[in-house]
Amino acid sequence: MLLAAVDLGSNSFRLEIGRVEGSLIERHGYWKETVRLAAGLGDDQRLSKRAIESACECLARMNERLRGMKGEHVRAVGTQTLRAARNLNEFLIEAQNALGYPIEVISGREEARLVFEGCTHTLPPSDKRRLVVDIGGASTELIVGRGFSAEQAESFRIGCVNATLRYFRNGTIDRASFKRAQVAAAAEFEEAIAAFGRWDEAYGSSGTIGAVSEILRAEGWTDGAITSDGLLKLRQALLGAGEIRRVRLRGLKSDRQEVIAGGVAVLAAVFETLGLTEMRTARGALRVGLLYDLLGRRESRDLRETTVERMQTRFGVDRAQAQRVGALAAQFYDALAPKASDELHKRLAWAAALHECGFAISHNDYHKHGAYLVEHSDLAGFSTTDQERIAQLILGQRGNLRKVAAALEDPERAGKILALRLAVIFSHARRAIDPPRWTLRSSRGAIELGVDGDWLARHPLTQHLLEEEAAQWDRIGVRFALRALP
Incomplete structure (x- = not known):
C-alpha cells in the first residue's frame, strides 16, 4: 500500500510517497520545490496573486505524481504562512483544485507533534x-x-x-x-x-x-x-x-x-x-510524521479518538447522552448522504461527542462556548480545518441558523448540521427512547421529515420542538415540512 504526504511549507513544498511494509514506511518517492510562500505574504497578511499562482503551479506538478491514489491515502497540510494568511480561503480553493486533494491547515502544536513523530520514526x-x-x-x-x-x-x-x-x-x-x-x-x-x-x-x-x-x-x-x-x-x-x-x-x-x-x-x-x-x-520531519499518522489512522487506534475522549473527560461531558445523540445523528446523516465517506461520518461523530462540552462554562449558550473550546483548543491529531468544521457543527446544533449561514451553503455541511440538530431534539429527554418510524429527505431549499403520527401524539414536547425547528429553517428560506406518518 502507498501513502502520500504533501507539506505546503513556508519555504518549500514537499511530496513524500511511502510504501507500507508491516509497521514501517519505506520511501517510494520524493519531490521538493522551493516556492518561498512566506515571501509572498504582504504586510497586510494577504498572499499575493503571484505567490498563489506559483504555489498552484507546483501543486499541479505534484498532482501528476499523485494521480490515481485514493483520497484516504493522501494527506496535504499547510503550516505557518497559511495559518497567517487572511485570504486563506481564496488560496485553498485554487490550491485544492490544482492538487486534486483536500488541503488542511494545521496548528503550530500539531505541526510540532507531527515533526516529532516523523523524526523519531527515523x-x-x-x-x-x-x-x-x-x-x-x-x-x-x-x-x-x-x-x-x-x-x-x-x-x-x-x-x-x-x-x-x-x-x-x-x-x-x-x-x-x-x-x-x-x-x-x-x-x-x-x-x-x-x-x-x-x-x-x-x-x-x-x-x-x-x-x-x-x-x-x-x-x-x-x-x-x-x-x-x-x-x-x-x-x-x-x-x-x-x-x-x-x-x-x-x-x-x-x-x-x-x-x-x-x-x-x-x-x-x-x-x-x-x-x-x-x-x-x-532525516524524518513533518511529511514522515504525516505518513505515520495516516498509517495509524488506518491500522490502529486513531489519535483523534483519544483526543476527543480526553476532552470529554476534561470538560465533564455526559458520555451516555453524547452516545445517544451520536447514534441518532449518524442515522439521520445516512438518510441524507448514504454515500458519505467514513471521514465525514467521523466529523459528525466527534461533534456529537463534544456537543455539550460548553456546559463546563455555562448552560446558557453552551453551544457557543462549546464551539469556541473546540476551535481554539490544542487537539492532537486534528487540523485547524477539522476543528473549525466541528466547531461549526457544535455551534449550529440549536437556535438561530443564521450564525452558520456560510456552512449551510455547502450541502455536505448542511446535512451534518441538520442531522445533529434533529438528534439533539429527539434526545432532549436525556434517556433511552424507543425511536419512532421516520423518513427524511432534503434537497436545496427543502426538507421533509416524516415521523410516526401515533408516536408524535405520545410525545407532544418533541412534536413542539420539531415544529420550532421547522420555523428556524423557514426563517432562512428553507422550506421544512413536518408530516405525521400513518
Whole structure:
C-alpha cells in the first residue's frame, strides 16, 4: 500500500510517497520545490496573486505524481504562512483544485507533534528523552518527548524566510543585522522554554538544519554534527561574505542561499537559549510524521479518538447522552448522504461527542462556548480545518441558523448540521427512547421529515420542538415540512 504526504511549507513544498511494509514506511518517492510562500505574504497578511499562482503551479506538478491514489491515502497540510494568511480561503480553493486533494491547515502544536513523530520514526529506538528542533520558513518547532510521543511541543513564529526578510532585507549581512535577528529569535523562545525541562540528546530536522549540517561537513568543520564551534565558524563566514549574493560555501545549495542568513541566526538563538553544544540531524520531519499518522489512522487506534475522549473527560461531558445523540445523528446523516465517506461520518461523530462540552462554562449558550473550546483548543491529531468544521457543527446544533449561514451553503455541511440538530431534539429527554418510524429527505431549499403520527401524539414536547425547528429553517428560506406518518 502507498501513502502520500504533501507539506505546503513556508519555504518549500514537499511530496513524500511511502510504501507500507508491516509497521514501517519505506520511501517510494520524493519531490521538493522551493516556492518561498512566506515571501509572498504582504504586510497586510494577504498572499499575493503571484505567490498563489506559483504555489498552484507546483501543486499541479505534484498532482501528476499523485494521480490515481485514493483520497484516504493522501494527506496535504499547510503550516505557518497559511495559518497567517487572511485570504486563506481564496488560496485553498485554487490550491485544492490544482492538487486534486483536500488541503488542511494545521496548528503550530500539531505541526510540532507531527515533526516529532516523523523524526523519531527515523532514529534508532531509545528510551532517552529527546529534543527535536525544526526550523521552517516562517516558524520554528521545539519538541521534547520520549519514544514516539511528544511531551512538550511549541511552535514559534520565526523561521529562515521571515527572519531573512525582516533582518537582512537589503541583502546585507553585518554584525548588527545578525545580532538583531538572533536576539529577536531568542526572545521568541525564552517565554516558553522553562516548560521543556531536561533532555538527553538533541536532534534537528528539515531544510535549515539539514543545510547547516551539510555545510559544516563539506567545509570540514565537523563530521556533520552541528556544534557551537561549527556555528560560530559559519557565522563568521557569512559575515565575511557581507552580502547574501556573495555567500560561497561548500555544501550550500543555490535554493538555500537566499535564506541561509536568517536560518543560521535562528539556529544560533536555539543553541544560545537552550544551552546546546551539539545537535545531530534526523532525516524524518513533518511529511514522515504525516505518513505515520495516516498509517495509524488506518491500522490502529486513531489519535483523534483519544483526543476527543480526553476532552470529554476534561470538560465533564455526559458520555451516555453524547452516545445517544451520536447514534441518532449518524442515522439521520445516512438518510441524507448514504454515500458519505467514513471521514465525514467521523466529523459528525466527534461533534456529537463534544456537543455539550460548553456546559463546563455555562448552560446558557453552551453551544457557543462549546464551539469556541473546540476551535481554539490544542487537539492532537486534528487540523485547524477539522476543528473549525466541528466547531461549526457544535455551534449550529440549536437556535438561530443564521450564525452558520456560510456552512449551510455547502450541502455536505448542511446535512451534518441538520442531522445533529434533529438528534439533539429527539434526545432532549436525556434517556433511552424507543425511536419512532421516520423518513427524511432534503434537497436545496427543502426538507421533509416524516415521523410516526401515533408516536408524535405520545410525545407532544418533541412534536413542539420539531415544529420550532421547522420555523428556524423557514426563517432562512428553507422550506421544512413536518408530516405525521400513518
